[in-house]
Amino acid sequence: MNSIEKRAIAGVGGIFALRMIGLFMIVPVFSVYGINYTHATPFLIGLAVGIYGLGQAIFQIPMSMAADKFPRKPMIFFGLLLFALGGIVAATATDIYQVIIGRALAGSGAVSAVLMALLADVTREQVRTKAMATMGLTIATSIMLSFAIGPMMVASLGISGLFWLTAVFAVLAMVLLLIVPTPLRVLKHNLANQSIGQQLKEVLRIGDLNRLHVSIFALHLTMTAIFVIVPHQLADILGLSVRQQGLVYLPLLFVGFAIAIPFIIIAEKKRKMRQVFLSAVALMVVALLSLAVGSQFSIGLIVGLGLYFIGFNLLEATIPSWISKKAPVANKATAMGINSSSQFLGAFFGGALGGVLLSQGTLTAWAILGGIMAVALLLTFPISQPPYLTSTTMAIPKQADISAWSQQVMETDGVDEVVVMPKDGVAYLKLDKQKLTDNSRQLLSQLTETKLDI
Known part of the structure; x- marks a missing residue:
């Protein structure tokens, strides 16, 4: 990688990390502390947590389409500003409705896809998958860290303090945006003058992109459901408190990523992206079905989760890179926006499904999630190799x-x-x-x- 690419990865990765930690450190503690807000009910507490993801799903596409028409960095700054304002609204809340408004406002700053498009702009094809893999690890690590530090910090800062910290992180992310290179994208005249409708139509008619949207939906649906189900199993089977469970997630995540790295290199260098991609989806099916059989035992639970994280890291690295290769040049952010909306919709439905599955037996819960990934494998199997430029x-x-x-x-x-x-x-x-x-x-x-x- 050259110095420009390293600077871009550091800046974009830092922005992702600050946003993810600010978002997810609320999740493991809000169900306990949220009840102290005026008018709070279990439903409204759940809505306050989940409405961010719904807002992301709704606004990813319009924000991304705008980023294909206008410079990307001002769009990212605007999204981070909304994220900061949402944190301030939630931090000053005295009733649950204001928290919901704050979380919805933060969710409307949907710039994940624009960040990925910006990173794709300033990295060469030869290092694109490596750059996207770094983002995948950054995002996953940030989520795990947030689950670990949220319960630790709420005792001293309180729930409003965590929301204030979210706003501070958003401001720091704005500062980091300054170190990211500012690209000037050049398009052929016939592409630069496309209408919004033409942008969307051109992206939606590409079958392989739609298959990638299905895969990211299933990936984040199962991941979110897992983090609803697994904490209870880690407590029951391994006797771990919520605060201690991050010590399980982080090693599994890093081991999974270390194992995934050689396959990420093979996918790019040997032009085997389709094979690696489908193998990762199949591995996740195996992981979830093995959890259905063996999650009542500590070794079965750990091995199943480890296999899942290997597949998770492979897909998190290959899907954004694949979209950047396959998407029309003028509509790269639009394609990534649809993919990000699919991702957040998956997370939204995964949280709801995870809550339903908690009342089912573990065999049924894991088997249903394994079935969802198996359907995703069948739907994505016809996908062809991406173009290698x-x-x-x-x-x-x-x-x-x-x-x-x-x-x-x-x-x-x-x-x-x-x-x-x-x-x-x-x-x-x-x-x-x-x-x-x-x-x-x-x-x-x-x-x-x-x-x-x-």
């Missing part, structure tokens, strides 16, 4: 008119996408080598005033 970095000539220069590069045969970073003096080109001709190679070398090895 390549990227190269070009230095921008010092005296060049960047707008005219970048458009000239974009119109060259074989160039699929151009992302310009004026402050850094470089441009990323996504290339289809099958369409590159000797003339286009020569033209690109003339435009950069150096000989390019492409």
Whole structure:
């Protein structure tokens, strides 16, 4: 990775971590402390927790479509501002309805997909999966950390203090946004003038993207349901309190990620993404069905969860990378927005389903979740390999008119996408080598005033 990519991963990863911790550290404690709010009922407490995910699901698509029309970083800043305001509204609440409003306001700052699209803009195809895998680990680790630190901090800060901390994290995320490179995306003229309806239609008609949306829905439905069911099993079988359970999640997560890394490399380097993807979904089916059989025993519970986390990390790494490869160049954020909406809808329904499954036997609960992943495997099985393009970095000539220069590069045969970073003096080109001709190679070398090895 070059310095620009490292800076982008650090900045975007930090923003994701601050948002996830701010969101999820409330989850394990709110059912206990939420009852102290005026007008609180079990239903309203659950609504206060879950409405954030519903807000994310609703607003991901419009925010992402806007980010395909306008610069991405201002959209992210606006979303973080809403997240901070939501935290302040909830922190100053005295009744449960104000908390619900605050959580809904925070949820409307739905910028996860825009962040992923920004990261895709400033990373080359060759390192895209590695960058997305880093984001997957960052998100998963942040969730686990939040489950561990939320119960520890609420004793000293109180529930309102946790909401204030959410607002502080949002402000820190705004500061981190400053270190992320600011790209200038260059599109062919016929793509730049698409209407909103054309954007959405073009993305929705791509069958493989829809299969990826199904897979992320099932992934986050089962994950959320698991975190409703597993705490009770960890308490009953291993005798662990809520505060101690993070000590189980974190090692399993890191071991799962360490095992997943070689397969992530194979998926990209050996162009085996379809095989790795389908194997990960199948592994999760096996993990959930093994939990149905063996979760009454400590070793069965640990092994089943470990297998699930391996598949989880593989899908979290490959799905965003796959979307960035398959999505239309002009509508990358829109495609990621639909995927993120599917993700949060899965989490919303997973929480509700997990609550229902708590009243069922463990065999039934795990078998139902395994069945859901099995259906997802069947629906996604026809998916084809993503297109494998390549990227190269070009230095921008010092005296060049960047707008005219970048458009000239974009119109060259074989160039699929151009992302310009004026402050850094470089441009990323996504290339289809099958369409590159000797003339286009020569033209690109003339435009950069150096000989390019492409």
